[in-house]
Amino acid sequence: MSTKKADLIDAALSGIGRTAERAMRMNQRAAARLGINPTDMQVLQLLQSAPRTSTDLAKLTGLTTASMTGLIDRLEKAHFVTRVRDESDRRRILIHLNDSRARTEIAPLYGPLLGTWRRALSTYTPEELTLIADFLTRVEQAFDQELDPR
Incomplete structure (x- = not known):
């Protein structure tokens, strides 16, 4: 090389x-x-992609399930999340992000940064953007492999 x-x-x-x-x-x-604290924020970010169980959130954050229950209680009291019984398995409780609250209170905190990134990315050609997207996908896959090497 x-x-x-x-x-x-x-x-x-x-x-x-x-x-x-x-x-x-x-x-x-x-x-x-x-x-809120940074771990609470981490959970809110994990819920952006889809609702999750408290057990899943505990595994992803490294917290105990008991600690996660307290964290979810705090976020629910602050109206950031809701607990919803899973329609396909009524025994499971899914934690849902309050989309309305996320749009009005969380999104504005990241909006300026996302706008800056969008403007920076708009200077690249479609071919360069394809390369950048491929690179970022590979970085994510490497993280996933290290975090869950199954």
Whole structure:
């Protein structure tokens, strides 16, 4: 491998680390503005893609199920989430993000950043965007493999 290519790979890897660190700081700032703690914010982000059980959320965050119950109680009291009985298995309770509250209180905290990213991405060609999207998919797959190596 050429020295230039190795240097570019090192720069990309460093960039991933810096981006992860900034994402963590952004989430901490958003949580503080909402009056919740960063772990609460992490759970809200996990619920953006789909409702989940408290057991699933506990596994994803590394918390005990007892701690997760308290966390969900706090978020429910603050009207960020609701508990809903699963239609396909009435024994299961799914935690749903309150979409209305997320749109009015959480989205505005991230809107300026998303706008900046959108403007930056709009400067790339469709071919470059394809490459960027492929790279990010590969980064996600690497994370997934390390987090759940089944």
